[in-house]
Amino acid sequence: MSYYSISAILTSAQKVPCTFDLPIPNRGFLDDNPGGDIAAHTPLPLPLYLAELLAVQQLDNRPLLTLDLPSSLQPRVLNALKADAKSVDLRGQEVYFFEGAARVLELLEEEEVGDGLCEAFKKRAAEIADHARNARGGTSSGEGGEFLRGLDEWERGLFRAAHDSSKAVRMWMGEVKGAK
Incomplete structure (x- = not known):
């Protein structure tokens, strides 16, 4: 921290x-x-x-x-994350969901909860990377837009970093192609 x-x-x-x-x-x-x-x-x-x-x-x-475990880390939420990680609105649970969970889990001996959150983050990170590579920046409507609105702050930072790097690579590739 x-x-x-x-x-x-x-x-x-x-x-x-x-x-x-x-x-x-x-x-x-x-x-x-x-x-x-x-x-x-x-x-x-x-x-x-x-x-x-x-x-x-x-x-x-x-x-x-x-x-005690916060309501955002109760079995109902964890089971939903386990079933389909990208369908859960984490921002609706807590704006700083993963950061808060990490700090709480440092004090509690809940390895199963930590493992479940790691798996959920990996699945969500892959989806975030897919949306970040979108030419429009992942702002499409529908299911993708709903997913992006539900990102917590760590995930939003990840999305920004992935989107900016994808944009920089496209610009670099354009410069490389233009130089040939």
């Missing part, structure tokens, strides 16, 4: 579900209870940056809170 990365900052602000394992005195303001306490086993969505910090903290060798 880059200190100056806007996407990293915005990803850090996304709320993720957490459950406090221990009672926390005088922190009720996190749960709209000014001056109150947070009881043990209280579910509470927190910004990712705060959840990451608290998830690794321990008090008396017991974890302070447990980070």
